[in-house]
Amino acid sequence: DSIEKGGYEHFMLKEIFEQPRSILDSMRGRLELRSGHLNMAGARAYEQKFINAHRIIIVACGTSWHAGLVAEYLLEDLARIPVEVEYASEFRYRNPVLTERDIVIAISQSGETADTLAAIELAKSKGATIFGICNVVGSSIARATDAGAYTHAGPEIGVASTKAFTAQVTVLTLLAMIVGSKRGTLTDTKLRELMVELDNIPAKVEKALQLDTEIKQISEIFKDASNFLYLGRGYNFPVALEGALKLKEISYIHAEGYPAAEMKHGPIALIDENMPVVVIATKDQSYEKVVSNIQEVKARKGRIIAVVTEGDEVIPKMAEFVIEVPATSDVLMPLVSVVPLQLLSYYIAVMRGCNVDQPRNLAKSVTVE
Ligand code: G6P
Numbered sequence: 001d002s003i004e005k006g007g008y009e010h011f012m013l014k015e016i017f018e019q020p021r022s023i024l025d026s027m028r029g030r031l032e033l034r035s036g037h038l039n040m041a042g043a044r045a046y047e048q049k050f051i052n053a054h055r056i057i058i059v060a061c062g063t064s065w066h067a068g069l070v071a072e073y074l075l076e077d078l079a080r081i082p083v084e085v086e087y088a089s090e091f092r093y094r095n096p097v098l099t100e101r102d103i104v105i106a107i108s109q110s111g112e113t114a115d116t117l118a119a120i121e122l123a124k125s126k127g128a129t130i131f132g133i134c135n136v137v138g139s140s141i142a143r144a145t146d147a148g149a150y151t152h153a154g155p156e157i158g159v160a161s162t163k164a165f166t167a168q169v170t171v172l173t174l175l176a177m178i179v180g181s182k183r184g185t186l187t188d189t190k191l192r193e194l195m196v197e198l199d200n201i202p203a204k205v206e207k208a209l210q211l212d213t214e215i216k217q218i219s220e221i222f223k224d225a226s227n228f229l230y231l232g233r234g235y236n237f238p239v240a241l242e243g244a245l246k247l248k249e250i251s252y253i254h255a256e257g258y259p260a261a262e263m264k265h266g267p268i269a270l271i272d273e274n275m276p277v278v279v280i281a282t283k284d285q286s287y288e289k290v291v292s293n294i295q296e297v298k299a300r301k302g303r304i305i306a307v308v309t310e311g312d313e314v315i316p317k318m319a320e321f322v323i324e325v326p327a328t329s330d331v332l333m334p335l336v337s338v339v340p341l342q343l344l345s346y347y348i349a350v351m352r353g354c355n356v357d358q359p360r361n362l363a364k365s366v367t368v369e
Helices: 011-016 019-027 040-046 049-053 061-077 112-126 140-144 162-181 188-199 201-209 212-222 234-251 260-265 286-298 330-351
Strands: 054-061 083-087 104-107 130-134 147-150 227-232 253-257 277-281 303-309 321-325
Touching: 011 330, 019 162, 019 201, 019 227, 019 234, 040 049, 040 130, 040 162, 049 162, 054 061, 054 112, 054 201, 061 104, 061 162, 061 330, 104 112, 104 162, 112 140, 112 147, 130 140, 130 162, 130 253, 162 188, 162 330, 188 201, 188 303, 188 330, 201 321, 201 330, 212 253, 212 321, 212 330, 227 234, 227 260, 234 253, 234 277, 234 330, 253 260, 277 286, 277 330, 286 303, 286 330, 303 330, 321 330
Parallel strands: 054 083, 054 104, 104 130, 130 147, 227 253, 227 277, 277 303, 303 321
Antiparallel strands: none
Protein backbone atom coordinates (compact mmCIF):
# COMPACT_ATOMS: atom_id res chain seq x y z
CA ASP A 1 0.00 0.00 0.00
CA SER A 2 2.70 2.51 0.99
CA ILE A 3 4.69 1.62 -2.12
CA GLU A 4 1.63 2.25 -4.29
CA LYS A 5 1.22 5.62 -2.61
CA GLY A 6 4.77 6.47 -3.67
CA GLY A 7 5.70 7.90 -0.28
CA TYR A 8 2.57 10.04 0.02
CA GLU A 9 0.22 9.66 2.96
CA HIS A 10 -2.83 9.24 0.73
CA PHE A 11 -3.62 8.40 -2.88
CA MET A 12 -5.38 11.73 -3.20
CA LEU A 13 -2.23 13.68 -2.34
CA LYS A 14 -0.17 11.52 -4.69
CA GLU A 15 -2.68 12.15 -7.47
CA ILE A 16 -2.73 15.90 -6.84
CA PHE A 17 1.06 15.94 -7.12
CA GLU A 18 1.03 13.78 -10.24
CA GLN A 19 -0.80 16.46 -12.21
CA PRO A 20 2.13 18.06 -14.01
CA ARG A 21 2.83 14.59 -15.37
CA SER A 22 -0.75 13.49 -16.01
CA ILE A 23 -1.56 16.72 -17.85
CA LEU A 24 1.50 16.15 -19.99
CA ASP A 25 0.37 12.57 -20.65
CA SER A 26 -3.04 13.77 -21.78
CA MET A 27 -1.35 16.09 -24.32
CA ARG A 28 1.25 13.59 -25.46
CA GLY A 29 1.17 13.06 -29.24
CA ARG A 30 -1.69 15.58 -29.44
CA LEU A 31 0.13 18.87 -28.98
CA GLU A 32 3.13 19.14 -31.25
CA LEU A 33 4.59 22.53 -30.73
CA ARG A 34 7.50 22.17 -33.11
CA SER A 35 5.44 21.28 -36.15
CA GLY A 36 2.56 23.44 -34.96
CA HIS A 37 0.14 20.51 -35.19
CA LEU A 38 -2.69 19.32 -33.02
CA ASN A 39 -3.75 15.69 -33.37
CA MET A 40 -6.65 13.78 -31.91
CA ALA A 41 -7.66 10.65 -33.78
CA GLY A 42 -11.24 10.66 -32.48
CA ALA A 43 -11.74 14.29 -33.48
CA ARG A 44 -10.29 13.60 -36.91
CA ALA A 45 -12.81 10.82 -37.44
CA TYR A 46 -15.56 13.37 -36.70
CA GLU A 47 -14.01 16.39 -38.32
CA GLN A 48 -16.87 17.08 -40.69
CA LYS A 49 -19.48 16.48 -38.00
CA PHE A 50 -17.81 18.96 -35.67
CA ILE A 51 -17.51 21.52 -38.47
CA ASN A 52 -21.21 21.24 -39.22
CA ALA A 53 -22.48 20.76 -35.66
CA HIS A 54 -25.54 22.81 -34.71
CA ARG A 55 -25.06 22.20 -31.05
CA ILE A 56 -22.95 20.27 -28.58
CA ILE A 57 -24.55 18.68 -25.56
CA ILE A 58 -22.27 17.56 -22.79
CA VAL A 59 -23.49 14.84 -20.41
CA ALA A 60 -21.65 13.83 -17.23
CA CYS A 61 -21.91 13.55 -13.44
CA GLY A 62 -19.95 14.94 -10.48
CA THR A 63 -16.49 16.30 -11.18
CA SER A 64 -16.75 15.26 -14.83
CA TRP A 65 -19.79 17.53 -15.09
CA HIS A 66 -17.62 20.40 -13.83
CA ALA A 67 -15.07 19.62 -16.55
CA GLY A 68 -18.05 19.81 -18.94
CA LEU A 69 -18.87 23.31 -17.68
CA VAL A 70 -15.31 24.45 -18.41
CA ALA A 71 -15.75 22.95 -21.88
CA GLU A 72 -18.91 24.98 -22.41
CA TYR A 73 -16.84 28.17 -22.08
CA LEU A 74 -14.03 26.70 -24.21
CA LEU A 75 -16.13 25.44 -27.09
CA GLU A 76 -18.32 28.54 -27.29
CA ASP A 77 -15.32 30.84 -27.02
CA LEU A 78 -12.96 29.08 -29.42
CA ALA A 79 -15.22 27.10 -31.76
CA ARG A 80 -18.42 29.23 -31.61
CA ILE A 81 -20.73 26.22 -31.29
CA PRO A 82 -23.63 26.52 -28.81
CA VAL A 83 -23.10 24.16 -25.88
CA GLU A 84 -25.39 22.79 -23.20
CA VAL A 85 -24.09 20.95 -20.18
CA GLU A 86 -26.43 18.40 -18.66
CA TYR A 87 -26.48 16.19 -15.61
CA ALA A 88 -26.73 12.75 -17.20
CA SER A 89 -29.35 11.71 -14.62
CA GLU A 90 -31.68 14.56 -15.64
CA PHE A 91 -31.02 14.40 -19.35
CA ARG A 92 -31.87 10.71 -19.61
CA TYR A 93 -35.40 11.15 -18.24
CA ARG A 94 -36.28 14.43 -19.89
CA ASN A 95 -37.23 13.43 -23.40
CA PRO A 96 -34.60 15.87 -24.73
CA VAL A 97 -34.77 17.39 -28.20
CA LEU A 98 -31.92 15.97 -30.27
CA THR A 99 -31.15 15.95 -33.96
CA GLU A 100 -28.58 14.34 -36.20
CA ARG A 101 -26.66 17.62 -36.32
CA ASP A 102 -26.12 17.51 -32.53
CA ILE A 103 -22.98 16.08 -31.02
CA VAL A 104 -23.19 14.62 -27.55
CA ILE A 105 -19.93 14.61 -25.58
CA ALA A 106 -19.98 12.18 -22.65
CA ILE A 107 -17.30 12.73 -20.00
CA SER A 108 -16.47 10.05 -17.44
CA GLN A 109 -13.34 9.14 -15.51
CA SER A 110 -14.39 5.55 -14.80
CA GLY A 111 -16.38 5.05 -17.98
CA GLU A 112 -18.87 3.09 -15.88
CA THR A 113 -21.27 5.70 -14.47
CA ALA A 114 -24.76 4.26 -14.99
CA ASP A 115 -26.55 7.57 -15.65
CA THR A 116 -23.94 8.73 -18.18
CA LEU A 117 -24.13 5.41 -19.98
CA ALA A 118 -27.93 5.60 -20.11
CA ALA A 119 -27.75 9.18 -21.43
CA ILE A 120 -25.49 7.94 -24.25
CA GLU A 121 -27.91 5.16 -25.17
CA LEU A 122 -30.79 7.64 -25.29
CA ALA A 123 -28.83 10.10 -27.46
CA LYS A 124 -27.86 7.26 -29.79
CA SER A 125 -31.47 6.19 -30.17
CA LYS A 126 -32.28 9.74 -31.33
CA GLY A 127 -29.56 9.70 -33.97
CA ALA A 128 -27.06 12.07 -32.32
CA THR A 129 -23.33 11.57 -32.75
CA ILE A 130 -21.56 10.57 -29.54
CA PHE A 131 -18.02 11.52 -28.58
CA GLY A 132 -16.63 9.98 -25.37
CA ILE A 133 -13.95 11.30 -23.05
CA CYS A 134 -12.93 8.58 -20.59
CA ASN A 135 -9.95 7.77 -18.46
CA VAL A 136 -10.38 4.01 -18.15
CA VAL A 137 -9.42 2.27 -21.38
CA GLY A 138 -11.95 -0.26 -22.63
CA SER A 139 -14.62 0.88 -20.10
CA SER A 140 -18.35 0.56 -20.88
CA ILE A 141 -18.69 4.20 -21.94
CA ALA A 142 -15.59 4.03 -24.12
CA ARG A 143 -17.13 1.00 -25.84
CA ALA A 144 -20.57 2.58 -26.17
CA THR A 145 -19.34 5.73 -27.94
CA ASP A 146 -18.71 6.03 -31.68
CA ALA A 147 -15.45 7.91 -31.26
CA GLY A 148 -13.63 9.79 -28.54
CA ALA A 149 -10.43 10.50 -26.72
CA TYR A 150 -8.85 8.95 -23.65
CA THR A 151 -7.53 11.26 -20.97
CA HIS A 152 -4.51 9.05 -20.15
CA ALA A 153 -4.29 10.35 -16.57
CA GLY A 154 -3.37 6.89 -15.24
CA PRO A 155 -5.37 5.05 -12.56
CA GLU A 156 -7.13 7.34 -10.10
CA ILE A 157 -7.67 5.65 -6.72
CA GLY A 158 -8.79 8.48 -4.43
CA VAL A 159 -12.59 8.75 -4.53
CA ALA A 160 -12.37 12.53 -4.87
CA SER A 161 -11.32 13.16 -8.44
CA THR A 162 -8.30 15.42 -8.99
CA LYS A 163 -5.92 14.44 -11.78
CA ALA A 164 -8.77 13.04 -13.86
CA PHE A 165 -10.42 16.49 -13.81
CA THR A 166 -7.34 18.34 -15.06
CA ALA A 167 -6.80 15.66 -17.71
CA GLN A 168 -10.41 16.01 -18.89
CA VAL A 169 -10.05 19.79 -19.09
CA THR A 170 -6.79 19.38 -21.03
CA VAL A 171 -8.39 17.07 -23.59
CA LEU A 172 -11.43 19.33 -23.91
CA THR A 173 -9.15 22.33 -24.42
CA LEU A 174 -7.32 20.53 -27.21
CA LEU A 175 -10.64 19.53 -28.74
CA ALA A 176 -11.96 23.12 -28.66
CA MET A 177 -8.70 24.34 -30.24
CA ILE A 178 -8.88 21.72 -33.00
CA VAL A 179 -12.54 22.35 -33.77
CA GLY A 180 -12.06 26.14 -33.57
CA SER A 181 -9.21 26.04 -36.02
CA LYS A 182 -11.09 23.76 -38.44
CA ARG A 183 -14.17 25.98 -38.29
CA GLY A 184 -12.06 29.08 -38.81
CA THR A 185 -13.27 30.67 -35.57
CA LEU A 186 -9.81 30.54 -34.02
CA THR A 187 -7.10 32.47 -35.87
CA ASP A 188 -3.72 30.87 -36.48
CA THR A 189 -2.06 33.47 -34.27
CA LYS A 190 -4.41 32.81 -31.36
CA LEU A 191 -4.09 29.06 -31.89
CA ARG A 192 -0.32 29.28 -31.80
CA GLU A 193 -0.45 31.43 -28.65
CA LEU A 194 -2.68 28.91 -26.90
CA MET A 195 -0.48 26.00 -27.97
CA VAL A 196 2.58 27.65 -26.45
CA GLU A 197 0.67 28.49 -23.28
CA LEU A 198 -0.80 24.97 -22.97
CA ASP A 199 2.67 23.52 -23.35
CA ASN A 200 3.68 25.63 -20.31
CA ILE A 201 0.81 24.42 -18.13
CA PRO A 202 2.55 21.42 -16.53
CA ALA A 203 5.33 23.74 -15.28
CA LYS A 204 2.75 26.20 -13.94
CA VAL A 205 0.88 23.42 -12.15
CA GLU A 206 4.21 22.35 -10.67
CA LYS A 207 4.65 25.88 -9.38
CA ALA A 208 1.12 25.92 -7.94
CA LEU A 209 1.95 22.72 -6.06
CA GLN A 210 4.72 24.58 -4.26
CA LEU A 211 1.97 26.43 -2.40
CA ASP A 212 1.58 23.29 -0.34
CA THR A 213 3.02 24.61 2.96
CA GLU A 214 1.16 27.90 2.72
CA ILE A 215 -2.13 26.09 2.10
CA LYS A 216 -1.50 23.79 5.03
CA GLN A 217 -1.26 26.88 7.26
CA ILE A 218 -4.50 28.31 5.90
CA SER A 219 -6.18 24.93 6.39
CA GLU A 220 -5.16 24.93 10.05
CA ILE A 221 -6.97 28.24 10.55
CA PHE A 222 -10.21 27.20 8.83
CA LYS A 223 -10.42 23.50 9.62
CA ASP A 224 -13.22 23.93 12.18
CA ALA A 225 -15.51 26.02 9.99
CA SER A 226 -18.94 24.55 9.38
CA ASN A 227 -19.63 26.28 6.07
CA PHE A 228 -17.61 27.57 3.14
CA LEU A 229 -18.57 29.62 0.13
CA TYR A 230 -16.59 29.42 -3.15
CA LEU A 231 -16.96 32.17 -5.73
CA GLY A 232 -15.66 32.57 -9.27
CA ARG A 233 -16.70 34.04 -12.61
CA GLY A 234 -16.12 33.06 -16.23
CA TYR A 235 -13.66 30.20 -16.59
CA ASN A 236 -13.23 30.20 -12.82
CA PHE A 237 -16.92 29.65 -12.09
CA PRO A 238 -16.73 25.87 -12.67
CA VAL A 239 -13.55 25.91 -10.57
CA ALA A 240 -15.54 27.40 -7.67
CA LEU A 241 -18.04 24.54 -8.00
CA GLU A 242 -15.26 21.98 -8.10
CA GLY A 243 -13.49 23.51 -5.07
CA ALA A 244 -16.70 23.34 -3.05
CA LEU A 245 -17.40 19.77 -4.15
CA LYS A 246 -13.88 18.64 -3.16
CA LEU A 247 -14.29 20.15 0.31
CA LYS A 248 -17.71 18.66 1.03
CA GLU A 249 -16.78 15.23 -0.36
CA ILE A 250 -13.81 14.63 1.89
CA SER A 251 -14.10 16.95 4.90
CA TYR A 252 -17.92 16.83 5.30
CA ILE A 253 -17.97 20.61 5.66
CA HIS A 254 -20.95 22.16 3.94
CA ALA A 255 -19.67 24.14 0.96
CA GLU A 256 -21.37 25.92 -1.89
CA GLY A 257 -19.88 27.10 -5.16
CA TYR A 258 -21.51 30.10 -6.82
CA PRO A 259 -20.95 32.46 -9.73
CA ALA A 260 -19.63 35.48 -7.82
CA ALA A 261 -22.25 37.92 -9.12
CA GLU A 262 -25.12 35.58 -8.34
CA MET A 263 -24.09 35.71 -4.68
CA LYS A 264 -26.29 38.75 -4.12
CA HIS A 265 -29.33 36.68 -4.98
CA GLY A 266 -29.04 34.46 -1.94
CA PRO A 267 -25.72 33.36 -0.44
CA ILE A 268 -24.83 36.90 0.62
CA ALA A 269 -27.40 36.46 3.39
CA LEU A 270 -25.13 33.81 4.93
CA ILE A 271 -22.02 35.97 5.09
CA ASP A 272 -20.84 37.06 8.53
CA GLU A 273 -17.55 37.00 10.44
CA ASN A 274 -17.66 33.21 10.62
CA MET A 275 -18.00 32.53 6.92
CA PRO A 276 -14.85 31.63 4.99
CA VAL A 277 -15.24 32.74 1.37
CA VAL A 278 -12.82 31.37 -1.18
CA VAL A 279 -12.72 33.68 -4.20
CA ILE A 280 -10.93 32.67 -7.37
CA ALA A 281 -9.85 36.10 -8.57
CA THR A 282 -7.12 35.64 -11.14
CA LYS A 283 -6.34 38.38 -13.67
CA ASP A 284 -8.77 37.73 -16.50
CA GLN A 285 -11.67 39.41 -18.24
CA SER A 286 -13.82 39.37 -15.11
CA TYR A 287 -11.10 40.53 -12.72
CA GLU A 288 -12.53 44.01 -12.00
CA LYS A 289 -15.96 42.55 -11.40
CA VAL A 290 -14.59 39.94 -9.02
CA VAL A 291 -12.76 42.67 -7.11
CA SER A 292 -16.12 44.37 -6.49
CA ASN A 293 -17.57 41.06 -5.35
CA ILE A 294 -14.71 40.75 -2.87
CA GLN A 295 -15.58 44.21 -1.54
CA GLU A 296 -19.18 43.11 -1.07
CA VAL A 297 -18.02 40.11 0.97
CA LYS A 298 -15.62 42.24 2.98
CA ALA A 299 -18.33 44.77 3.81
CA ARG A 300 -20.22 41.92 5.48
CA LYS A 301 -17.12 40.79 7.38
CA GLY A 302 -16.69 37.50 5.50
CA ARG A 303 -13.23 35.95 5.83
CA ILE A 304 -11.69 36.08 2.37
CA ILE A 305 -9.23 33.57 1.01
CA ALA A 306 -8.40 34.72 -2.52
CA VAL A 307 -6.67 32.79 -5.28
CA VAL A 308 -4.92 35.50 -7.30
CA THR A 309 -2.41 35.86 -10.12
CA GLU A 310 1.20 36.30 -9.02
CA GLY A 311 2.06 39.94 -8.54
CA ASP A 312 -1.52 41.12 -7.86
CA GLU A 313 -1.25 44.25 -5.73
CA VAL A 314 -4.91 45.07 -5.23
CA ILE A 315 -6.50 41.98 -3.70
CA PRO A 316 -3.82 41.40 -1.01
CA LYS A 317 -4.98 44.69 0.55
CA MET A 318 -8.53 43.39 0.79
CA ALA A 319 -8.30 39.67 1.51
CA GLU A 320 -7.27 38.00 4.76
CA PHE A 321 -5.27 35.38 2.86
CA VAL A 322 -4.02 35.30 -0.71
CA ILE A 323 -2.79 32.32 -2.65
CA GLU A 324 -0.74 33.35 -5.69
CA VAL A 325 -0.79 31.18 -8.80
CA PRO A 326 1.22 31.70 -12.01
CA ALA A 327 -0.37 33.77 -14.76
CA THR A 328 -1.78 32.08 -17.85
CA SER A 329 -4.40 32.72 -20.50
CA ASP A 330 -8.04 33.01 -19.23
CA VAL A 331 -8.89 29.92 -21.22
CA LEU A 332 -6.33 27.74 -19.43
CA MET A 333 -6.63 29.12 -15.91
CA PRO A 334 -8.88 26.33 -14.51
CA LEU A 335 -5.96 23.90 -14.91
CA VAL A 336 -3.91 26.03 -12.54
CA SER A 337 -6.48 27.64 -10.23
CA VAL A 338 -8.07 24.34 -9.23
CA VAL A 339 -4.80 23.03 -7.75
CA PRO A 340 -4.74 25.12 -4.53
CA LEU A 341 -8.41 24.26 -3.96
CA GLN A 342 -7.63 20.53 -4.18
CA LEU A 343 -4.85 21.00 -1.62
CA LEU A 344 -7.04 23.09 0.67
CA SER A 345 -9.74 20.43 0.81
CA TYR A 346 -7.14 17.70 1.28
CA TYR A 347 -5.42 19.33 4.26
CA ILE A 348 -8.65 20.38 5.95
CA ALA A 349 -9.97 16.80 5.66
CA VAL A 350 -6.74 15.32 7.03
CA MET A 351 -6.77 17.76 9.97
CA ARG A 352 -10.36 16.78 10.74
CA GLY A 353 -9.33 13.12 10.84
CA CYS A 354 -11.44 12.16 7.81
CA ASN A 355 -10.86 9.16 5.60
CA VAL A 356 -9.62 11.13 2.62
CA ASP A 357 -9.27 8.34 0.09
CA GLN A 358 -12.55 6.67 0.95
CA PRO A 359 -15.02 9.23 2.24
CA ARG A 360 -18.21 7.92 3.82
CA ASN A 361 -21.18 7.17 1.57
CA LEU A 362 -19.29 7.84 -1.66
CA ALA A 363 -18.11 5.46 -4.35
CA LYS A 364 -15.40 5.91 -6.96
CA SER A 365 -17.64 4.62 -9.64
CA VAL A 366 -21.43 4.80 -9.43
CA THR A 367 -22.76 1.88 -11.44
CA VAL A 368 -26.32 2.11 -10.14
CA GLU A 369 -28.67 4.97 -10.89
C1 G6P B 1 -18.62 9.55 -8.40
C2 G6P B 1 -17.19 9.88 -8.00
C3 G6P B 1 -16.82 11.27 -8.50
C4 G6P B 1 -17.05 11.37 -10.00
C5 G6P B 1 -18.46 10.95 -10.39
C6 G6P B 1 -18.58 10.76 -11.89
O1 G6P B 1 -19.49 10.38 -7.71
O2 G6P B 1 -17.05 9.82 -6.60
O3 G6P B 1 -15.45 11.54 -8.22
O4 G6P B 1 -16.78 12.66 -10.44
O5 G6P B 1 -18.82 9.72 -9.80
O6 G6P B 1 -17.77 9.68 -12.24
P1 G6P B 1 -17.15 9.41 -13.66
O7 G6P B 1 -16.34 8.15 -13.48
O8 G6P B 1 -18.31 9.21 -14.59
O9 G6P B 1 -16.33 10.57 -14.02
